[in-house]
Amino acid sequence: MSKIHIDNIIKDKDFIERFDLEEIQLLGQGEYNINYLFYSRVYNKKLILRIATDSQMSLDNQIKYEYQALDLLKNTNRTPKPIYYDDSKELIPYGFLVMEYLPGKPLDYKKDLKIAAEILADIHNEPISETNHLLEPKNPIEAIYEESLRMFEKYRLSKYADKETVKSIDYLLEKGKNIKTVDIGSRTIINTELNSGNFLINGENDSNYLVDWEKPLYGYAAQDLGHFLTPTTTFWKTDVILTKEEINLFIKEYCKNSNQYKDERELWNSVKNYLSMNCLRGITWCAMAYVEYQNPEKLISNDYTYKKIKAYLSKEFLNMLKDEYLNEY
Secondary structure: OOOOOOHHHHOOHHHHHHHOEEEEEEEEEOOOEEEEEEEEOOOOEEEEEEEEOOOOOOOOOHHHHHHHHHHHOOOOOOOOOEEEEEOOOOOOOOEEEEEEOOOOEOOOOOOOHHHHHHHHHHHHHOOOOOOOOOOOOOOHHHHHHHHHHHHHHHHHOOOOOOHHHHHHHHHHHHHHOOOOOOOOOOOEEEOOOOOHHHEEEOOOOOOOEEOOOOOOEEEOHHHHHHHHHOHHHHHHHOOOOOOHHHHHHHHHHHHHHOOOOOOHHHHHHHHHHHHHHHHHHHHHHHHHHHHHOOOOOOOOOOHHHHHHHHHHOOHHHHHHHHHHHHOOO
């Protein structure tokens, strides 16, 4: 549950004049953000108040970074349009923004892969100036590996570390040293956090969206595609691990809609390495998060998330990743 009180925002004179809000309610929360739904009489529609309680990217201006990313994407019709942000931290000790509310259900991997491919292709097709505010890792796959090492170190050095878990993940990280890839195409804005709950699906002939732009980068589409397809992503909000046939279908549909990538085999040769590397990112994040969940003062906690974290660190899950996704390296 969230331990934040938002009265200082919703009773602020400037905020009231700007939005004239009513009916505010908690919509949902991630590990590092909280979202509220309210009706604005000024805009005559529902809007989202999003509070960034922390920054996974270690940014001082997390909420401004998110706002600017949404602004880059405002013409795609695939993301919420940003309206306002306040990173002064005067009303509450966190930055917050206001953006459009978009309807939709979470992505169903068994029914919506074609729609997901279309959404991601449209986003990756959006022209982004090289002079943008986004972080741009020089070697993206090495950056993911280094991030994984940093996250796992927090687990390894903690009093909660399990020796067998450390041994298993160390083995996988050793395999990860051998993962290289050839990035193809041009850089674009990528989301990097593509779990099923971040898609809002309304159907084949309707509007479909991607929300939660907490960690966008200026990188290569293959990184997003690898993250979307990896079992550590698909299994997070569901119990699905995609088959080779489903992965092939997704890549085919993506190439149909992409302006940059038309050769399915060439794209897959880049994507598959990101897929395997994102397995490491997923389990090392869970290891770090496991330690954070032992802190009784943790601002945001979620029982479902904690159960998934423990499932990802289980011997069975780690062995599956080794056998299916990392042994070839």
